[in-house]
Amino acid sequence: MARNILILGASYGSLLGTKLLMAGHNVTLVCRAKTAELINREGTEVRIKLRDEAVHRAIFSRNLPGKLDAVTPANVDLSRYDMVGLAMQEPQYTNHTVRVLMVKIAAAKLPCLSIMNMPPLPYLKRIPALADMDLEEAYTNAQVWERFEPGLVTLCSPDPQAFRPPEEAANVLHVGLPTNFKASVFADEKHNKVLRELEADIDAVTLDGHDVPVKLKVFDSLFVPLAKWSMLLTGNYRCITPHDPQSIRDAVHGDLKRSQTIYDHVDAIARKLGADPQDQVPFAKYAKAAESLLKPSSAARAVASGAPFIERVDLLVKLISHQLGVPNAEIDRTVETVDLKLNEKIVQGGSGAQ
Structure with missing residues (x-):
């Protein structure tokens, strides 16, 4: 049975969207008018490398069994959909038309699957140790989430690494690390x-007889997506330096011992919240994957381009660690650096482009 899935965010969202389209489901991407026009005219292109192949394959939505369309937030008809995917960066939900749509989604009681790095607040409320913590400071506008029922919101660890090539149109996505959601x-x-x-x-999708990476894996544990926190704090946010951004590889491998200390501490925080060690990814496996991540993280690129707001998982983890009574100087230092760079851009009159 073909399902109808609404995905907020046409960049990273097009990766999950493409996988759903390949499986025969229908997808609507919510984005800006100009991008929606482009997608409705030409479709999307997601470039992904299959196992044991040297070159990326270009997967075009127009060739897939599912149907794709794109709309602006104001033109969404929620009655059409079985589920909502949240794929925008957290600060983007503060846009007025997106906020109005979020209010409508909450009222419609549609199940929401987040593929954001920043976990939606209602999801965190499902974790008993976090339910009463004061975490709103980490969000650009925590009120966006106040109408959502926690049980209707879940989190999908956005492990696949992908980016929109700067020289390409807004309907193109390049997958650098094809891991699973x-x-x-x-x-x-x-x-x-x-x-x-x-x-x-x-899972059943093949392309020319080959398995296609980037699966959707469902777990009973609420803590599996939290494994991403260790990666973000060790690599992604440490791409932001007092000077120019560095690659994830350099952030991790520049001082491997320090990186493992940070990684292990964040893992320990997750276990303190209730995570099982089996929910987590060993540092050695992450460090190996980081060897191929030769670009700065999306957060670092956003800061470098003048964004006044980014997703602040670093601040979220700091707030949690302090309220658990297990602060960490390295995490605090990372937060301080990110704050410094964001404030610097605001003072300089940064563009705010995401």
Whole structure:
């Protein structure tokens, strides 16, 4: 049965969207008018490397069994959809038309699968140790999330690394690291039925007889997506330096011992919240993957381009660590550096481009 999935965010969202389209499901991408016009005219192109192939394949939405369309936030008809994917960067949800759409999504009680690095606040409320913590400071506008029922929001660890090539149009996405989306379950089994259906359908997809990477994997544990926090704090946010941004590889491998100390500390925070060690990714595996991540993180690129706001998982983890009574000087230093660079851009009159 073809499902209809609404995805907020046409850049990173087009990766999950393409996987759903390949599996025969229908996808609507929510984006700016100009991007929507482009996608409705030409479709999307996602470039992904299959196992044991040296060159990326270009996967065009127009050639896939599912149907794709794109709309602006104001033109979404929520009655069409079975599930919502949240794929915008967290600061983008403060845009007025997006906020209005979010209010409507919450009122419609549609299940929401987030593939943001920044976990939606309602999802964190599902974790008992976090439910009463004061974490709003880490969000650009925490009020965006106040109408959502926690059980209707789940988190999918956005492990696949992808970017929009700067020389390409807005409908092109290049996948640099084709790992899996790891999703936690919803509170209601009827929504999990849909989620597991999508998981199975995506898993069955082949291309010219070859398996296609970037699967959707569903886990009963709420803590599996939190494994990404260790990676973000060790690599992504440390790409932001007092000077020019550095690659994820350099952030991790520039001082491997220090990196492992940070990684292990964030892992320990997750375990303190209730995570099982099996929910987590060994540092050695992450460090190996980081060897191929030769560009600065999206957060570092956003700061360098003048963004006054970015997703602040670094600040979120700092707030949690302090409220758990296990602060870490390296994490605090990272937050301080990010704050410094963001404030510097604001003072200089940065463009604010995301």
